[in-house]
Amino acid sequence: MTSDPQSPSDPDSPSEHAGEVVELSSASRATDIALDELELVYAFIYARVGNRADAEDLTQQVAMKAIPRLRQGAPASAIRGYLFATARSVLGAFWSTRLGLSQVELHEDLAMSIPQGPPSDEQAERTRRILAGLSDNYRRVLELRFLHGYSLKEVAAEMRSTVGAVKVMQLRALRAAAKVDPDA
């Protein structure tokens, strides 16, 4: 069924074959390729919503919206870009709907860069830079709570404070974290 005599698994020199029309031989392989692209989208979305259920719903929305749009002759460079443009649109709608805000009011950082490869430690590095931009107390409460999974009581005990005080500190620390630019 494959009309191209070369191996369809040769992804190294796509530009040499630009515009050449082929029929792919394996539906399952083809789906796998698309899923690999959506894997990047999933990681991108998860990093912004912080939970699996919402990340799965939004990734599915991206697939539904973007895949049919990808048609013959689409420039290769634009396809991943299109997926991520769709992901940004879906994320913007998610936050604006959940918070009852317009996307203009939201001010969410939706002009995010497109990942160039598989999920990496980039997110961890961004988090490290955000935490490094906070005062000691704010950094400590967020590290214990989010990175080490401490309960409020455990954080209070560790910081020799009260649960009530830790809750207030957590809120203020999150507000401060939102103001840190990890790319500065």
Add this chain to the structure above:
Amino acid sequence: MPEQPENRIEKIVDDLLHGRRLRLKAGDAEEKEAIIAAARLAAARSGPHRMSPAFRRRLAGILDAIPREPRLTRRAALVAGLGVAAGALAGGVVGKALAPAAAPYPISASSPVLPRNGRWTDVGALADFGEGQARLVKAGAVGAFVFRRGQTVTAVSSMCSHLPCELWWESGSSLLECPCHPASFTADGKPSSPSYTLPALNEVKVRVTAAGRVEVLGT
């Protein structure tokens, strides 16, 4: 008595740290920056994330069911993962089964939506509609995309003219896209996809009042 913001944020953080969905409610917008920061920190807790095998299987099933072009460029397919099109190809050309016939539809004209006992529904101030952008509004049972050009507005049905799927606005290309098949429409409802010959979207009646309010004829 309103919930203290630190208590509300703690509930959201607790949900995130236990892997639960974001369950937000009215008033949470006040702390939007903190909530978004919490979501990102929660995501960073356990490093890079990959789809679960069960979700990947579910997504594969969905992808295989989506109709699309039967032939692709090698470049597009190999480099960027568009190979899912082969699902439709190898699977009996599902896309052709769902594609509309190449009938000579009147693509430049569409009949307006005129509900029986229709009434004008206020959908917002003209100033709230972005210039050259579409905004999805509801007027009872009528869904419409309203477009503003200067001081005038036009509206088309939000439903695709082929499959009963609600369109979405792609601001980058300034097109209304169908999520169910590869069809798109211009702001005035004309089909833009050369590969699909479709009827134009139905016109929806819309007007601007003297007070600068946009009203749509709905139910």
